[in-house]
Amino acid sequence: MSIQEKPRCQKGFTLVELMVALVIGLLIVFGATQLFVSTKVSFNRMGELAERQESLRYFVDVVSLDIRSSGVENISDDNSGELELGYTTRTEDPYCVSGGDLVKVKYSYLGGEVLVDYDCGSGWAGAQPIVSGLEDADFIYVDSDGYVQVSLRFSPGLGDSVDDRSFEFLVANRESVTR
Known part of the structure; x- marks a missing residue:
């Protein structure tokens, strides 16, 4: 009697197949991690920009309200990041x-913040921060034209250029425009 040999059946994967599957799996996990990290960075950047935009x-x-409604003779800057505005007609403020x-x-710039302080007839109330996260702030009163030039530069964020961090605007005083 002769015993016939049965054909051998494959039972599992070869070592090469397992290694190839492992490399493909690692590439997929690496890609998903990269996607998560880049999405997280983008999310954080958008949050910073939204906060900066809201503050600004x-x-x-x-x-703008304070400069427009101040008396033209009562605006002064000391060229050191400070602006003082005086009023004669602002009641129920x-x-x-x-x-x-x-x-x-x-308004004054100190330690990365613009502070606002006010006097309601009984002395200065105490400076409070109105915007923070700044690298520099400046107020320049141009008496001949009756406007105030305000310049702010925010501290660097993720991938910010100097142009992205710098903001400048002009505000005309109502009394000086009508004179």
Whole structure:
């Protein structure tokens, strides 16, 4: 009696096939990780830009209102990042919630922040930060034209160029425009 040999059946994968599958799996995991990291960086960057835009928008609104409504004879800058505005007609002002009429508002740059302080007739209330994360801020009053030039430069963020961080705007005083 002769025993016939049965054909051999493959039972599993060869070492080469396992290594190829492992490399393909690692490439897929590496690609997914790269996608996650780049998405996270983009998300963080968008958050920084949104915060910067919100700060800048609020700052422009507040400073513009204060400069426009101040008395033309009561605007002074000291060329060191400080702007002082005086008022004669600003009553029932949001700065003066405890009563009194707004007499002066002072903006100053100190330690990466623009601070605002106000006087409602009883002395300065105490400076409060209005925008932070700055590298520089400057206020220049151009008396001959009656406007204030405001320059801000934010601290560097992810991939910011100097142009992306610098903002400059002009605000005309209402009294000086009509004279």
